[in-house]
Amino acid sequence: MLSTEQNDLITRIGPATPAGELIRRYWQPAALVDELNSNRPIKALRLLGEDLVLFRDEQGRYGLVGRSCPHRGTDLSFGRLENGGLRCAFHGWLFDVTGQCLETPAEPEGSSLCANIRQIAYPVVEKSGILFAYMGPGEPPEFPHFDCFVAPDTHTFAFKGMIDCNWLQSLEVGIDPVHTSFLHRFFQDEDSSKGYGKLFRDNSIDSDMPMTRIMREHPRPQIEVEPTDYGMRVITLRRISDANTHVRVTNLMFPNAFIIPMSSEMTITQWHVPVDDTRHYWYAIFTSFGAPVDKDEMRRQRMQLYELPDYIPRKNKSNHYGFDPHEQAHETFTGMGADINVHDQWACESMGAIQDRTKEHLGQSDKAINAFRRLLRGAIEETRIGGALPMMLDRASAKAVTGPAAIDGIGPTDDWQAYWRRTDAQRRQASSWANGR
Numbered sequence: 324m325l326s327t328e329q330n331d332l333i334t335r336i337g338p339a340t341p342a343g344e345l346i347r348r349y350w351q352p353a354a355l356v357d358e359l360n361s362n363r364p365i366k367a368l369r370l371l372g373e374d375l376v377l378f379r380d381e382q383g384r385y386g387l388v389g390r391s392c393p394h395r396g397t398d399l400s401f402g403r404l405e406n407g408g409l410r411c412a413f414h415g416w417l418f419d420v421t422g423q424c425l426e427t428p429a430e431p432e433g434s435s436l437c438a439n440i441r442q443i444a445y446p447v448v449e450k451s452g453i454l455f456a457y458m459g460p461g462e463p464p465e466f467p468h469f470d471c472f473v474a475p476d477t478h479t480f481a482f483k484g485m486i487d488c489n490w491l492q493s494l495e496v497g498i499d500p501v502h503t504s505f506l507h508r509f510f511q512d513e514d515s516s517k518g519y520g521k522l523f524r525d526n527s528i529d530s531d532m533p534m535t536r537i538m539r540e541h542p543r544p545q546i547e548v549e550p551t552d553y554g555m556r557v558i559t560l561r562r563i564s565d566a567n568t569h570v571r572v573t574n575l576m577f578p579n580a581f582i583i584p585m586s587s588e589m590t591i592t593q594w595h596v597p598v599d600d601t602r603h604y605w606y607a608i609f610t611s612f613g614a615p616v617d618k619d620e621m622r623r624q625r626m627q628l629y630e631l632p633d634y635i636p637r638k639n640k641s642n643h644y645g646f647d648p649h650e651q652a653h654e655t656f657t658g659m660g661a662d663i664n665v666h667d668q669w670a671c672e673s674m675g676a677i678q679d680r681t682k683e684h685l686g687q688s689d690k691a692i693n694a695f696r697r698l699l700r701g702a703i704e705e706t707r708i709g710g711a712l713p714m715m716l717d718r719a720s721a722k723a724v725t726g727p728a729a730i731d732g733i734g735p736t737d738d739w740q741a742y743w744r745r746t747d748a749q750r751r752q753a754s755s756w757a758n759g760r
Contacts, residue, residue, distance in 0.1 A: 367400035386420030389443035452481030467724035504542035528732030588613035
């Protein structure tokens with residue numbers, strides 16, 4: 324259990340909060356590139372408790388500025404894109420992507436007022452279909468050379484979805500390897516050849532066993548947690564026989580992302596990004612080591628659940644997540660359909676807007692969650708005293724942070740460590756783009 328003060332420390336992310344000060348020191352997804360692909364590329368958004376406007380100017384530069392105009396507080400998301408920036412619709416004040424005021428056209432000729440006006444602004448970069456923002460002090464860290472960032476555009480696909488609760492609940496679900504045997508349990512196995520784009524629908528590498536069967540029949544895995552330079556590695560071992568063990572390698576990328584295997588060809592890198600203390604978006608980059616990603620099919624599948632323009636799930640609290648008692652009795656453990664995003668959404672949201680961790684009782688299967696909380700609290704303290712933080716990469720060190728391995732296969736029980744490393748190397752060697760990594 325945590326105390327109320329400890330729970331507040333690791334969950335609250337508004338400006339000037341300890342966790343907020345930490346998370347702002349890392350690039351955070353702010354929007355999908357697709358969200359600005361229109362004839363008016365302006366989007367109002369809320370990120371880390373701040374109301375902002377994202378836009379793309381006529382030169383193709385991205386800007387992220389405060390939503391409230393510094394003149395008299397009107398909403399800049401209704402502004403005009405012209406003359407190299409975003410112009411307020413109230414009195415025509417014009418701001419560029421750095422937040423500098425370029426024009427105050429109602430002021431007298433020769434006025435220097437605009438030279439002294441600067442709006443809140445944050446740098447934005449595009450990576451693999453996601454627009455990342457840096458909201459912290461000083462120079463931002465470099466991006467690690469992870470697979471999701473170095474793979475060609477043909478081999479990545481980005482998407483997002485809203486979850487109506489605190490960000491940490493979803494992140495902790497993502498590094499919890501045991502829940503998959505229950506929350507995502509299917510009573511019948513599907514044809515793996517029809518599972519493209521779906522998590523836990525493929526066969527495990529080096530076997531003809533479907534993932535659904537492995538999760539269902541082996542609910543008490545051995546869990547190993549290893550510290551890494553990017554956060555931590557979680558290895559989950561399900562003993563199939565004396566000779567063979569299912570090995571699943573997942574990763575925590577500090578501070579708020581994880582990297583997991585999706586299928587024999589694909590991995591998922593997923594961030595949980597606070598809108599504010601009680602809502603967040605998941606952002607994911609799906610990365611293929613095999614064939615190019617079928618982006619149309621990936622988008623079609625996900626748009627069955629999520630509704631534009633804000634990527635709000637159609638199954639939610641208001642309709643009980645589509646719960647069907649007959650399905651729960653005969654088909655799935657939850658009775659909430661086959662989309663595991665719905666299962667995770669229910670689990671996270673049902674904990675409450677901000678989970679009360681003073682009432683929880685963790686077990687041995689929660690060791691990754693305990694390890695992450697220690698890492699998070701330690702980094703919050705290092706932020707307070709100006710100490711060293713994980714993943715504060717410069718250009719040279721970023722090149723050395725590669726991978727990481729995210730593997731789901733069945734290998735020899737007595738050699739599982741070498742097995743997952745060998746399997747990762749073989750997949751990279753066979754890849755059209757990853758064989759030099």
